[in-house]
Structure formats: structure tokens, C-alpha cells
Amino acid sequence: MHIIVIGCGLAGLTVAISLAKAGHKVSIVESAPSIQYIGAGIQISPNSSLILRRLGVDKYIQKYCTTPIDLRMMRYANGQTLVQVPLKEPAENEYHSPYWHIHRADLHRGLLQAAEELGCEVHLDSRVTSIDPSTPSLTTKDNKTYTSDLIVASDGLHSMARTVVLGNPSLPVPTGQMVYRVTLPASALEGIPELEEIITIPRNNHWLGPNGTVLSYLLDGGGRGTLINFVFTCDVEGWMPDGVMQRPGDLATVRKRFKDWDPRLNRMLEHIGDVLEWRLFTHKEAPTWVHPEGKVCLIGDSAHAMTPYLAQGAAMGIEDAAILGGLLEKFPSPSDLPSTLKMYDKLRIKRTAIVATHSVDSRWFTQMEDGPKQQDRDEYMLAHPGIQKGHRNIRSDQDFLDWLFGYDAFEELERFLKNGDNGEKRVNMINGTNGVSELNQVNGQTDVNRYKGLGVV
Ligand SMILES: Cc1cc2nc3c(=O)[nH]c(=O)nc-3n(C[C@H](O)[C@H](O)[C@H](O)COP(=O)(O)OP(=O)(O)OC[C@H]3O[C@@H](n4cnc5c(N)ncnc54)[C@H](O)[C@@H]3O)c2cc1C
Structure with a gap:
């Protein structure tokens, strides 16, 4: 097929x-006139590294990856460790694929190189302005029309294809939160004794505070040595024009907003030059990702943009890619597309909805205001180290991690094609496991509305 x-x-x-x-x-048609390698770090969990390795992308990116030993959750005010959750060891021994940190630019460049070497044509400066889902064909801003057997729309959070597929607009929903992202050479923080451990040991450091978190991890900076990546998450302050995805942030504001946090963070903030500011959005769960005529489908953020509190947005898009590619390898004929894409919906929508829901739950769990609930949370985590079944912290819950990180998209597809099991048993198993995350199902769909009024969807 031509896709x-x-x-x-x-x-x-x-x-x-x-x-x-x-x-x-x-x-591939892309609106940008050139490929911009922007952004900061990204976490690649075992469920997605397994796919990238199976697709041969590791050849291009592995040399840029760092491997965190654990996720360390700490109290914001003093850096007290509340819980340490191993990442490296279970990734390698239980999920059989590594947990990586990588600079987005290196991942993006590696993927592009792999795609081009496989013969994919890339048309830049080609913003899609309309889609005809019957042919199917699309038209770009310079009035060129491209026809194919299938259109896979991966046009991100502000997807225009989402409206075509769903038949009505389904716009991004603000979460009320924003992030400031920073990368700087670890060498800039050398010689500060209290920071030595943070800039040398590869781990996922996560400070939990009231209505905010800070994340730091190390990246391979290629010729530039080790980089340290920070994500400061907090409630939205200030206005940002519609459609702007990111812009330079104000460092003085970041320092002010995080001044009562761990003194080590304040030391680090003294050395930071530039920050990038992003708003966080999500999507309402879509009932389908496939146009009724069966020739256009959504993938990645255009299908299921989600909050980043579990670092799974791109991972879900990578899983979608493996499943769709696997299905279209088994059923390569255009006449099979309507039924094949139904299988794609069935295999993917529920899983991504559960991840999106747990991601929002994770926000509440990690961003409690100081008070009795937070004290109870902290005492619980101190008393329950590492990974355990039924842990209240979803990042420590054995069942959830097995379900999330242990997902092998290729095996899942084989199982589904053999006996129609799309993982529903495993889905049911994780509902409500940690006492925080129960799925609220309305007519078979996750009820995103339950977060409304809390200002968080
Ligand atoms: C702060 C933050 C941290 C995150 N951390 C992680 C993490 O650690 N791990 C993880 O797995 N995920 C993470 N994510 C999520 C992840 O970044 C996204 O899920 C992922 O980048 C989405 O990729 P995509 O290809 O679906 O969309 P995009 O990256 O948005 O790509 C869409 C592409 O489509 C193009 N386009 C748009 N409209 C058109 C059009 N009309 N015509 C042609 N081209 C068009 C755009 O130019 C763009 O190149 C994070 C997100 C945020 C905000």
C-alpha cells in the first residue's frame, strides 16, 4: 500500500x-520548513524501548542514552527521600528492555535517519489544510494534492485530522499547569559539594511539592559532556497566546516560584541561563481513532494527548506505531483496511485511556498541599520502600508497572490475533489497584469529566 x-x-x-x-x-508530509531538533530530555520506558529496539532504531540512538538506576521521590522543602523505586534492574530483568533518558534532539534525529534509510519520503513545508477521507487524499497549503491508500495522521496536540476523523472539533483541554524546562552542562554545577551526587549518579530525581514538582535527570550531551535536564512543573501563571506550544520563560519567575524548595534546587537555579516555558494540555478520550470510511486514522498525540505526569505520551505513540505497523503487515490489502483499523482501535484506545487517567491521578498524588493528607502519604511511602503490590504510589505499584512496562506490543498483537484478547483481563486487574486510581467508566469510556471543576483535566 501507499501510506x-x-x-x-x-x-x-x-x-x-x-x-x-x-x-x-x-x-510523510510535515508543516515545518525544516526539522527543528528542539526540546529537552525524554524518558523512554521499557514498553517503548522494546519497540525502538525491535524496529532497529537503537542502532541510531543507543549511544546517546543514559540509564537511570532509580526514581527517587523527595520532599520538596528539604530533599528528604520518601521512596526509591528501582528502574534499571527491573527494566533489564523483568521487562527485558532498558529504561532510557535521551535528549529529544538525538531521538528525533535517529528516528528521521532510520525512516529515510528505509526509503520514507519526507515532504517539508507542507502544512495539510484539508483531508478527503473517501479517496483518501490530502491537500497542502500550496495546493498540492497527495493521494494514497491510507492516511495516518500524527499531527500532534492541535491536530486538524482529529476533527476530520471525529466529525466535530475536539480541542486540547488545558490542565491548568505549565512546565519550565532547562538543560545545562553538568560541568556548570561541578565543585558544589551538595550537588555532586545529583550531577554524577544517573537517576530520576523527583521533588514532590504543593501544586508542583521538579524533575531532574542526566543526559548524554555527545561532545558537550553530560547534561542535566530539569522540568519544573507548577500551576499556570501568566497568559500564553493560543496555538503557541512553547516560548522562552522568565528565569526570575522560576527562582521566585521555587524559592522555598530544597536549597540544592536553589543552588542549581543560580547557574541556569535559559528556560523554555510550556503549557500542559490533554485531550478528552476519543470514541474512535478511525474515520468511518476506514481510510484515515489517528496516532500519537493527535489521538490521545495526555498529561506528562507518568512520562508516557510518546511511549503510547510508539506503542500505537508498533501495533499499526504489525496489523498492516498481517493485512496489507486496502480492501481489509476498515476491519484492520477496527482492530487497531480495539487494541489501543482502552490502554491509552487508562494510562492517561493514571497520569492525572499521579498529579494529585505527587502534588499534595502540606497537611494531614500529605503527611499520611509521606509516612506511607517511608514505611513502604521500593516496588510492592498494591502500593499507593502508582510508580511503586508492582501490578501497574508490570502492566505498563511489561507490555510487549508485538506479543500483544499476536495474542489478540490468536484469541481476540486485547488485554482486557490485565486491564481489569489494574483497575483500582492502588486505591488512588480507579477507572471511572461511563458507557464504556473513561469519564474525563470527573476531573472537571478540579481544574485539571
Ligand atoms: C513537559 C513534557 C514532558 C514529556 N515527557 C515525556 C517523557 O518523558 N516520555 C514520553 O514518552 N512522553 C513525554 N511527553 C509526551 C511527548 O512529548 C509527546 O507525547 C510526543 O512528543 C508527541 O509526539 P507526536 O509525534 O504525537 O506529536 P508532535 O511531536 O506534536 O508532532 C506533530 C508533528 O505534526 C506536524 N504537524 C502539525 N500539524 C500539521 C499539519 N496540518 N500538516 C503537516 N504537519 C503538521 C508538527 O509540525 C509536528 O512535527 C512529554 C510531554 C511534555 C509536554
Whole structure:
């Protein structure tokens, strides 16, 4: 088949690779006039590293990856460790694929190189302005029309294809939170004794505070030595124009907002030059990712943009890519598309909805205001180290981690094709496991509205 992918982001490139490997001819149309390698670090959990390795992308990116030993959750005010959750050891021994940290630029560049070497054509400066879902075909801003057997839309959070597929607008929903992102050379923090451990030991450091968190981890900076990546998450302050995804942030504001946090963070903030500011959005769960005519489908953030509190947005897009590529390898004929894409919906929507829901729950768990609930949380975590079944902290809950990180998209597809099991048993198993995260189902869909009024969807 000839398949057009809209969007050259992480999900778009991964699906292009997966489809090319499945034997299809792939063209990618991207609105940007050049590929911008922007952003900071990204976490790649075992469920997605397994796919990238199976698709051969590790050849291009592994050399840029660092491997955190654990996730360390700390009290914001003094850096007291509340719980340490191993990452490296279970990733390697239980989930059989590494947990990586990588600079987004290195991941993006590696994916692009892999896609191009597989023969995917990339058309830059080609913003899609309309889609005809019957042919299917699309038209770009310069009035060029491209026709194919299938269109896979990976046009991100502000997707125009989402409206075409759903038949009505389904706009991004603000979460009320924002992030400031920073990367700086670890060498800038050398010689400060209290920071030595943070800039040398690869781990995922997570400070939990009232209505905010700070995350830091190390990145391989190639020729530039080790980099340290920070994500400061807090409630939205100030206005940002619609459609602007990111812009330079104000360092003085970051320092002011985090001045009562761990003194080590304040030491680090003295050395930071530039910050980037992002608003956090999510999507309401879509009832389908496939247009009724069965020739256009969504993938990645255009299908399921979610909050980043579990660091799983791109991972879900990478899983989508593996499943879609796998299905279209088994059923390569255009006449099978409507039924094949139904399977894609069935295999993917529920899982991503559960991850999105747990991601929001994770926000509440990690961002409690000081008070009795927070004290109870902290005492519980101090008394329950590491990973345990039924742990209240979802990042420590054995069942949830097995379900999330232990997901092998290729095996899942085989199991589904053999006996129709789309993981519902495992889905049911994790509902409500940690006492915080129970799925609120309305007519078979996750009820995102339950977060309304709390200002968080
Ligand atoms: C603060 C933060 C931290 C995160 N951390 C993690 C993490 O650690 N791990 C993780 O797995 N995920 C993480 N995520 C989520 C992750 O960044 C996203 O899920 C992922 O980048 C989405 O990729 P995508 O390809 O679906 O969309 P995008 O990256 O948005 O790509 C969409 C592409 O489509 C193009 N496009 C848009 N419209 C058109 C059009 N009309 N015509 C042609 N092209 C078009 C755009 O130019 C763009 O290139 C994080 C998100 C945030 C905000």
C-alpha cells in the first residue's frame, strides 16, 4: 500500500518506520520548513524501548542514552527521600528492555535517519489544510494534492485530522499547569559539594511539592559532556497566546516560584541561563481513532494527548506505531483496511485511556498541599520502600508497572490475533489497584469529566 503519514514528530516517524518495515511505501508530509531538533530530555520506558529496539532504531540512538538506576521521590522543602523505586534492574530483568533518558534532539534525529534509510519520503513545508477521507487524499497549503491508500495522521496536540476523523472539533483541554524546562552542562554545577551526587549518579530525581514538582535527570550531551535536564512543573501563571506550544520563560519567575524548595534546587537555579516555558494540555478520550470510511486514522498525540505526569505520551505513540505497523503487515490489502483499523482501535484506545487517567491521578498524588493528607502519604511511602503490590504510589505499584512496562506490543498483537484478547483481563486487574486510581467508566469510556471543576483535566 501507499501510506501518507501527516507529521514528522516522534509518533509520526516511528509509525513511518514501522509501516516501511511492514513492506509499505511511506510518504510523510510535515508543516515545518525544516526539522527543528528542539526540546529537552525524554524518558523512554521499557514498553517503548522494546519497540525502538525491535524496529532497529537503537542502532541510531543507543549511544546517546543514559540509564537511570532509580526514581527517587523527595520532599520538596528539604530533599528528604520518601521512596526509591528501582528502574534499571527491573527494566533489564523483568521487562527485558532498558529504561532510557535521551535528549529529544538525538531521538528525533535517529528516528528521521532510520525512516529515510528505509526509503520514507519526507515532504517539508507542507502544512495539510484539508483531508478527503473517501479517496483518501490530502491537500497542502500550496495546493498540492497527495493521494494514497491510507492516511495516518500524527499531527500532534492541535491536530486538524482529529476533527476530520471525529466529525466535530475536539480541542486540547488545558490542565491548568505549565512546565519550565532547562538543560545545562553538568560541568556548570561541578565543585558544589551538595550537588555532586545529583550531577554524577544517573537517576530520576523527583521533588514532590504543593501544586508542583521538579524533575531532574542526566543526559548524554555527545561532545558537550553530560547534561542535566530539569522540568519544573507548577500551576499556570501568566497568559500564553493560543496555538503557541512553547516560548522562552522568565528565569526570575522560576527562582521566585521555587524559592522555598530544597536549597540544592536553589543552588542549581543560580547557574541556569535559559528556560523554555510550556503549557500542559490533554485531550478528552476519543470514541474512535478511525474515520468511518476506514481510510484515515489517528496516532500519537493527535489521538490521545495526555498529561506528562507518568512520562508516557510518546511511549503510547510508539506503542500505537508498533501495533499499526504489525496489523498492516498481517493485512496489507486496502480492501481489509476498515476491519484492520477496527482492530487497531480495539487494541489501543482502552490502554491509552487508562494510562492517561493514571497520569492525572499521579498529579494529585505527587502534588499534595502540606497537611494531614500529605503527611499520611509521606509516612506511607517511608514505611513502604521500593516496588510492592498494591502500593499507593502508582510508580511503586508492582501490578501497574508490570502492566505498563511489561507490555510487549508485538506479543500483544499476536495474542489478540490468536484469541481476540486485547488485554482486557490485565486491564481489569489494574483497575483500582492502588486505591488512588480507579477507572471511572461511563458507557464504556473513561469519564474525563470527573476531573472537571478540579481544574485539571
Ligand atoms: C513537559 C513534557 C514532558 C514529556 N515527557 C515525556 C517523557 O518523558 N516520555 C514520553 O514518552 N512522553 C513525554 N511527553 C509526551 C511527548 O512529548 C509527546 O507525547 C510526543 O512528543 C508527541 O509526539 P507526536 O509525534 O504525537 O506529536 P508532535 O511531536 O506534536 O508532532 C506533530 C508533528 O505534526 C506536524 N504537524 C502539525 N500539524 C500539521 C499539519 N496540518 N500538516 C503537516 N504537519 C503538521 C508538527 O509540525 C509536528 O512535527 C512529554 C510531554 C511534555 C509536554
